[in-house]
Amino acid sequence: MKKTIILLGAPGAGKGTNAKRITAYYKLPHISTGDMFREALKNETPLGMLAKSYMDKGLLVPDDVTVSLVKERLAKDDCKDGFLLDGFPRNVYQAEELKKIGEELNLPINYVIDIDVPESVLVDRICGRRVCKTCGAPYHVTNLKPKVEGKCDLCGGELIQRKDDNEETLKSRLDEYHHQTEPLVKFYGSAVYKVDGTKDLDLLMEDIKHIIEG
Numbered sequence: 656m657k658k659t660i661i662l663l664g665a666p667g668a669g670k671g672t673n674a675k676r677i678t679a680y681y682k683l684p685h686i687s688t689g690d691m692f693r694e695a696l697k698n699e700t701p702l703g704m705l706a707k708s709y710m711d712k713g714l715l716v717p718d719d720v721t722v723s724l725v726k727e728r729l730a731k732d733d734c735k736d737g738f739l740l741d742g743f744p745r746n747v748y749q750a751e752e753l754k755k756i757g758e759e760l761n762l763p764i765n766y767v768i769d770i771d772v773p774e775s776v777l778v779d780r781i782c783g784r785r786v787c788k789t790c791g792a793p794y795h796v797t798n799l800k801p802k803v804e805g806k807c808d809l810c811g812g813e814l815i816q817r818k819d820d821n822e823e824t825l826k827s828r829l830d831e832y833h834h835q836t837e838p839l840v841k842f843y844g845s846a847v848y849k850v851d852g853t854k855d856l857d858l859l860m861e862d863i864k865h866i867i868e869g
């Protein structure tokens with residue numbers, strides 16, 4: 656079965672962190688809509704400016720923009736044997752559109768992995784997170800320190816704090832998650848594999864490998 660994977664989970668659940676490990680291990684493209692928006696913002700494109708006005712408030716970027724971005728990305732050659740989606744779909748409409756895209760490209764979703772983390776843990780993770788300005792790799796001030804302070808282990812880039820990583824914006828991000836994204840667990844039903852996102856990352860990777868390799 657093709658490794659077409661969706662990672663679900665609240666803000667700070669560890670989608671990006673686990674996505675990096677899974678895609679490195681299985682050599683898959685890591686498609687993060689959040690990273691795509693942040694890249695567009697860094698390049699000051701119209702898409703980046705539009706996304707910023709929503710991201711800064713912790714709201715979802717409009718569906719039409721997000722869906723066409725993903726559609727274009729999944730049509731690229733590197734996705735033909737599989738991919739990992741991190742942060743998409745984010746609501747039932749996006750999931751329905753993704754189903755249509757999957758049918759058109761003959762790439763249906765085979766694995767939906769829901770990373771479960773209690774809300775009390777999410778706040779600490781988000782407020783203590785640092786990310787690489789160059790490659791986006793996530794770190795944490797206590798849980799996941801880089802080898803050299805302030806520098807990314809993977810590319811040596813500078814570590815910074817995301818603009819939406821503060822308690823105020825996190826409230827709206829969690830609200831959006833509960834109202835819009837959580838219903839996807841019901842949407843995907845028995846196709847969803849739940850994993851414990853508070854586990855040590857290596858143990859979590861073992862659980863994920865079991866899901867994917869059966």
Ligand code: AP5
Nearest residue numbers: 666667668669670671672688689710716742780784794795
């Ligand atoms: P996005 O970038 O997707 O952010 P998010 O969903 O809020 O999730 P995060 O990236 O904050 O968390 P994560 O789950 O990746 O956690 P991480 O691995 O970094 O979206 C941002 C914005 O873009 C949205 O608000 C929206 O405006 C827009 N957007 C994006 N996609 C969209 C879409 N489809 N439609 C509309 N709008 C969209 O981990 C967090 C921290 O915890 C890190 O410091 C990490 O080191 C630590 N950690 C992780 N796992 C562990 C562990 N097992 N043990 C210890 N520490 C851990």
Ligand code: MG
Nearest residue numbers: 670671672689
């Ligand atoms: Mg992320």
